[in-house]
Amino acid sequence: MGNKVTVTGVAEYNPAELDREAAFYVAGHRGLVGSAIWRRLEASGFTNLVGRTSYQLDLKDRDATFSFFAETKPKYVVLAAAKVGGILANSTYPVDFLSDNMRIQVNVLDAALKNDVERVLFLGSSCIYPKLAEQPIREDSLLTGHLEPTNDAYAIAKIAGILQTQAVRRQYGLPWISAMPTNLYGPNDNFSPQGSHVLPALIRRYDDAARANALSVTNWGTGKPRREFLHADDMADACLYLLEHYDGPTQVNVGTGSDVTIKEIADTIATVTGFTGETKWDTTKPDGTPQKLLDVSLLAKIGWRSQITLEEGLDRTMRWYHDNFDRLRS
Template identity: 80%
Template sequence: MTASDGLTYTPGELDRDATFYVAGHRGLVGSAIVRRLEAAGFSNVVGKTSKELDLKDRDDVFAYLGEVKPRYIVLAAAKVGGILANSTYPVDFLSDNMRIQTNVLDAAVANDVERVAFLGSSCIYPKFADQPIREDSLLTGHLEPTNDAYAIAKIAGILHTQAVRRQYGLPWISAMPTNLYGPNDNFSPKGSHVLPALIRRYDEAARSGASSVTNWGTGTPRREFLHADDMADAVLHLMEHYDGPEQVNVGTGSDVTIREIAETIGEVVGFEGETEWDTSKPDGTPQKLLDVSKLAEAGWTAQISLQEGLERTVAWYHDNVDRVRE
């Protein structure tokens, strides 16, 4: 029962027979969430590809949600990319994500969707936020300029879910993951995030017998990485155990340098050459480590180690190298 019915909402086990819409169900996070929901016994998980349903088209989004009438939604659909893509196409990252979010969340209100989990990104926090980054660091400083457009869109999504809670009393929540990786990631040289980009770069170098690999920046920035399957487990856990207006950080609570992650990936794929660093290219934020105390208080901690996660992801990449997204 929702708070809009005049009753107090108490988190608990979700109805396994209810319609559960995963927006972005083919992507890195969305596909992991579908796997987790099906493993948990949900019998009516639905989704549409971007070719079947353009979430930027407001009329189509309203028509689809009006047709399927989901009781629950995870909004994992987004236009995403690494430093190069974000800094090259800021208008696209702002406009596309704002439209996707606004359309899905407005249509969810119109169709009385009981429980929505909006997924954002750790880039919402200020570039020089105190480490580890607490949820209350939001809007306390300047953003990293290479991805500020994307960050602003995600901040707007958080505020949108909070506004729905205030205006309609619906128990919607937001979760902010750290850097994610895993099966169905984007391994494009121009559009991917750092970890899948490194996997592809080092794997291709190992296959070709290249003597060296060149990475952007100095290798000194520190990053936290969470496997998508852990993220999916955290999302379901939060939907069943957390109800509050503040976004919840989702991560491991530990980080490594880009140089360290590059070396580990090189070892996993069997690269035996040298690694060089192009210091003329930007590093991005010097460190992004999330404080996951709120998540731990809600009863969840990450289970997949970075080494295990990398081995699983590289194995998936090898099995799917001919059809990974370009």
């Protein structure tokens, strides 16, 4: 297993089972995606996992990031560390989302290159695609139209990460890859009322309302936009699968291939939280992208499909939410 760089700079690499004893750095290992990847790697027998919290290592600090890589010398890296948030946070703090994510990505990828990391998986987001991209969204839709204005800064940062990963492949011949997950949810998500994504925000909103015996809940927009949801444990499984089975310059969409309306998911969450009041919709607030359904045919061709249904995933998430309510991120 391994890679050999040809005279043209193109890597000859045959993806295969990764070395379970090699140092494997999961950047962002305490977050929604990173913690799921960590669990998946542990379950698969990896014995030298490396993780640092943001308090232990600020990836925005270039010198600290380079020192960390020089010390730990990881063979594999999954870059799941990022500043993330929902439509309110993204539209309110675009500078933070652009600047913080650009610095994290550039520092980690540059440090990985300097320290000869063999295999890197960069994780982006489905928001990289144009707002009005043809549905389902294919990988080749990237950079073919205007972005959704409410999260364009975050999207630009993620697009830069994809291009840096592709540039490393072209210039240095390293078998680095990138994956674009759809909307994720699950344990260790951010359930903050102000900073979370749509599904955890709805869980928090409806559960709080149920606990308070509130008569109504008000959601942003019309409820008509359609979204695709993937459980973080499925995403983690896809990440390991891609590392061991895929090598190519194209980012790979990771999703379920099906979607629901925001109203449908809100009604489902209202039921599972026990909320019996009225749901209202504030149509003065933005809907965001009308639909975001990923074309996952490339992933299916590689050999992976989602296994966790939305119903099963929501049940798991709600049980985790209730078990960890006292220590949720607020």
